[in-house]
Amino acid sequence: MERGTQFIGQSGAFLDAVERASRAAPMARPVLVIGERGTGKELIAERLHRLSTRWDGPLVIMNCAALPETLIEAELFGHEAGAFTGATKARAGRFEEADGGTLFLDELGTLSMAAQERLLRAVEYGEITRIGSSRPIRVDVRIVGATNEDLPAKAARNEFRSDLLDRLCFEVITLPPLRVREGDVEVLAQYFGRRMATELGWEEWPGFAPHIARQLEEYAWPGNVRELRN
Numbered sequence: 107m108e109r110g111t112q113f114i115g116q117s118g119a120f121l122d123a124v125e126r127a128s129r130a131a132p133m134a135r136p137v138l139v140i141g142e143r144g145t146g147k148e149l150i151a152e153r154l155h156r157l158s159t160r161w162d163g164p165l166v167i168m169n170c171a172a173l174p175e176t177l178i179e180a181e182l183f184g185h186e187a188g189a190f191t192g193a194t195k196a197r198a199g200r201f202e203e204a205d206g207g208t209l210f211l212d213e214l215g216t217l218s219m220a221a222q223e224r225l226l227r228a229v230e231y232g233e234i235t236r237i238g239s240s241r242p243i244r245v246d247v248r249i250v251g252a253t254n255e256d257l258p259a260k261a262a263r264n265e266f267r268s269d270l271l272d273r274l275c276f277e278v279i280t281l282p283p284l285r286v287r288e289g290d291v292e293v294l295a296q297y298f299g300r301r302m303a304t305e306l307g308w309e310e311w312p313g314f315a316p317h318i319a320r321q322l323e324e325y326a327w328p329g330n331v332r333e334l335r336n
Contacts, residue, residue, distance in 0.1 A: 113146070123150070138274045141252070160206065184197055185238050215253045294331060
């Protein structure tokens with residue numbers, strides 16, 4: 107998704123979320139971003155990073171649901187040579203890559219309990235240990251987590267560490283789904299339409315027929331802005 111796309115909007119719920127991110131950006135503490143898929147959680151993480159004192163440091167993005175449970179800890183925390191089958195050489199993890207910057211962990215609720223325990227230590231003490239090593243490594247990383255799940259409910263079922271959740275919830279930003287962003291469907295649809303017309307070489311964008319505009323407004327958009335764009 108092109109950067110800036112999901113920051114087009116005029117609804118109060120949307121603007122409140124963006125403003126909350128702007129206010130939280132200068133802080134050094136973790137931030138938890140909550141929202142359905144396609145609402146712009148990664149873009150909020152980018153805003154938090156760019157408006158922070160870490161803006162010139164790395165922004166490392168990781169989707170926790172994109173890797174199997176057997177590899178997630180090595181990806182996050184790194185590993186030493188011989189730590190497991192196939193680990194022919196040492197490798198730094200995402201935490202070390204993000205040193206001095208921001209680490210965005212999307213789909214946070216999919217982390218295993220073992221990975222959550224390691225993450226808790228990193229948040230509490232500012233250090234990580236590679237797989238296959240006992241030597242702690244200091245890291246200066248701001249954590250931005252994101253989820254579309256009910257993490258308090260998962261914590262109540264012992265599926266997510268409540269102590270980790272407490273530490274990640276210093277600041278919470280909730281992104282509204284597109285269906286409750288009054289007036290934003292029309293604004294976004296017109297933006298995407300004009301852009302497509304330009305890409306097709308049209309001299310002007312004619313707009314949507316009235317019945318199409320009504321259908322756009324009445325549809326629930328379960329995939330949010332990403333679905334509307336596509």
